[in-house]
Amino acid sequence: MILKFSKNSKTKIDEILERYPNKQAATLPVLFIAQREFGHLSREAMEAVAKILETSYAHVYGVATFYTLYNKKPVGKYHVQICGNLSCSIMGGENIQEYLKKKLKLNFGETTQDGKFTLSSVECLASCGTGPAMQINEAYYEKLTPEKVDEILNSLK
Ligand code: FES
Structure with a gap:
């Protein structure tokens, strides 16, 4: 169909x-x-x-x-896409990736059981000077810290 x-x-x-x-x-x-x-x-x-x-x-x-930015399978209400490229990694992106995995209890490519969050590691988000960077649906977040990640995720209903 x-x-x-x-x-x-x-x-x-x-x-x-x-x-x-x-x-x-x-x-x-x-x-x-x-x-x-x-x-x-x-x-x-x-x-x-x-x-x-x-x-x-x-x-x-x-x-x-x-292109990885097209979702070929269903994603959660909020698609959390954390940059996994070099500039963000140098700025602490790997720690943020691990923090997100722990916080959401997800590995990359997985969705929470309630369908609220999908977590993905993505290529450069063109925010290299202000990393670590993350995109949730169509919103961008920069200079991430664990505290900032908590704030952002808590604000999502
Ligand atoms: S390397 Fe992360 S936004 Fe470019």
């Missing part, structure tokens, strides 16, 4: 398509809209993207699986 985009998403996709030379060139932003709409990029969601872009499922699948 191919999923259908909402009217709101279709409007956004139409706006995006106007800015690209052809539909296939808009694969990345349309995948983001699909991820936001369907929660993750299931086969059905990628087929919906392929249909709307008039391209093959293989093309969409190839793009979606190349």
